[in-house]
Amino acid sequence: MVSKKTMLANLLLAFVSVNTVLDYGESSYSGISNYHANIRRMASVKASFISRNGVPPISHSFSTTPVLTGSRVYHATDYGADPSGKLDSTDALEQAISDAFRSQVEGHLIQGVADLGGAQLHLDGGTFKISRPLRLPKIRGGNFMILCGSLTASPDFPTDRHLIELLPSSSSFSYEDVTLKDLMIDSNFRGGGIAIVNSLRTIIDNCYISHFVTNGILIQGGHETYVRNTFIGQHINAGGDRREKDFSGIGINIKSNDNAVTDVVIFSASIGILIQGQANMLTGIHCYNKATGWGGTGIYIQAPGFTQTRIANSYFDFTGIVAEDPVQLHITGSFFLGNAFVLLKSLKGVAFGINIVDNMFSGDYTGVPTVQLDQSNSPFTKIEQVVVDRNNARGMVLKSTVARGSIWRNGTTWTVDFSRALLFPNLIKHVQYTLHAGASFPRHILRNASGNRVTVETELPTSATLHVAVDQSTVGYT
Template structure:
């Protein structure tokens, strides 16, 4: 409705109401004079008593009824007018930006890169007097809403150079065209300087990243199709960023790549290079990494990764992975579920589902894997690279299920010099071989030597830190000379073999309790 139409309606309303009120005033004055009332007659609303008054004739009751209707109509008209004005003001102050308003094509038939970039830029131009981090404007929750459209883009969508925070981008699909740059991502968050540095250093950032330009950016309910040409989302030095309810597919490099910054939450999302539900005939050729975390203090929660060479690769510290289901390329074909690179200490994997693909630890300091399920002979591999010590490793309370091929649930590659404050124990396995840093075994027989070989049980092949044993001598076929309880002692510890000897031959049961981990610097480890 045009402003002229609204103005005409207002004027007609003013004239109509003025006439009715004048008529009402004259009628009431005449009525008071007729019946000598000192006060004007005021009928009560919502009551018929006024029309039953013997001093009021039928014509006067009809007049009052008309006046009541007129006043109600006037009130309704004013309310409608105010509602219309409020709606117009609300539209003029909207903080939801739709790329369709800038001419973007929601069918994906034509390139909408420029229109989408313009829409994002407009959202970041919202005025604000408040800040999040110093220098990061709080834009109040402004939204870029794709409104369910499918948009084709030929180059990355970036956030404006001035930065900002408290922004949502959601609700649609972005598809890379065939001309999209192969070394870029559909959405890139980071300052121009960081993007230049990331390209110059071959996909990495220097150790010092400076002040974040963006904070509290939320990417929600998006489908990103990289068309086997590019990556999905690139985050450079982000802080408090959320990726939620997203579906990222057909990436050639990475689905989500996070470098620097901290506190990025990736949750309730699906990632896969190829759209499949498993048993894909092309699984051997899967490549790329679904999620790359070259960053500290992040969380990946309730995420499914259904195809990629590597599901999650972690280069940063203090990250937590919970409720993740990996059924990307199987371990037998060279795939990795979760890769912890050297230097990425203090990471935790809780309640995950490793489906025919396992976990590889190049870093074995303060790593926790617990309450997870490994299916299809999937296992945990400890790879000795760089620092050969194992300190604070915990692999406990997990379930393993395999195909009766004798695959150990935890394996090592290379040798480790020290094992400290480490526990691999209390796991359950069907169709796979248990491995542990703790072992409990009993040896029975007649003689003066009892040896327990724990090579099929202990994880590390050449070290034992603690040995406890109990010696139970039987009196079976005892003679006077042999009825004396024999003297016995721990005779030797060689690799994973332990021997207890007695001074005389007896029937005995010797039980061993072994731990491969030390708990203080002063403890001695038996190394073959």
């Protein structure tokens, strides 16, 4: 028999309104001219997200008195879920999650988000088939975990949904400190794996996500989602799959700010990580999803004019990095194998605050440049504080924004050609040179520095060596 307290809770859930979730992935282009306005806008938006006084008050009431005095671990099999994966377990798992969200303790996390006291849905190592997404209740709560088991989509699972969805009923933050840990997610080519929408401080840890056709992980809106120690691939392989040219989907789709992806392998997808938000940090990433030769991209940064992305200590295995109009992009300590390269793509000609330093590149000696420019839409015209330096390459053409060269001849003109080494065409902003002519000291002049070539001329013929150092980067605006 259902208790009065349970009946009241169910009635409360039934009256919660469901509103359309805002898509924070759509962002307008903001160039250098609007840089400071964007800084103020982002600071204002971020402050409104994380300020305790800025979060809308809870739209429904709930008891702050502890509902459960014993264990807050809810076992899937206790609710009749089938751990063999033969029968549909959606209803049982949803009921277990619903009960976990009623196990509130006194106090809150962020204002209006109830503390669930460390409640857990424990899958006990079982495999559970589901026919619709597992969604958290329309009750704002946190300090909750789903762990230790496998979820697989049934043949009739919706193709436009994800197996686990943190999908709030409004634009305000509904969930905080939710952990998805030690899970095998098999989308069965029916949709995506995990969707984290408008949530605070979410952790995806030690998960294996496969057979998705949309996103392995979608992070939209919200703040500080951490993905770590996780394997993601549309097709389970170890590289060189015969279906590689047909890989589709996105391993991790980030439409949000201030997130971190650490120690993650993406082994098959069209795009390993798509970034459409700002201030995200990626470290220890191994991308060997669809190779560049088949049209794949390891990391695609689609946040033109306001990038603020840091990529460190990662491994790009036959697939590289693309960044659109990058502003404040840092790529360091990474290894690019199999002609993998970094591509800067111009939409409105902006390249500002870029560091591509201390990386290693290895190719097949076919003349592929380590860093490339795509200026098919527009040439780069706003180039400031771009540093491509201290990289090394084997079997690829090493590109840089600084270069040194020398030439000896007997005559009146000396020309050092840096066009093969320098990244930007016809953009030498600083030149230092020394003309070493032995005991003589002829009068000389820097005659030309265009086309990435430096020419020095002497008044009289002489035998000398010209040493030149050039730099394409500047500090400040011109």
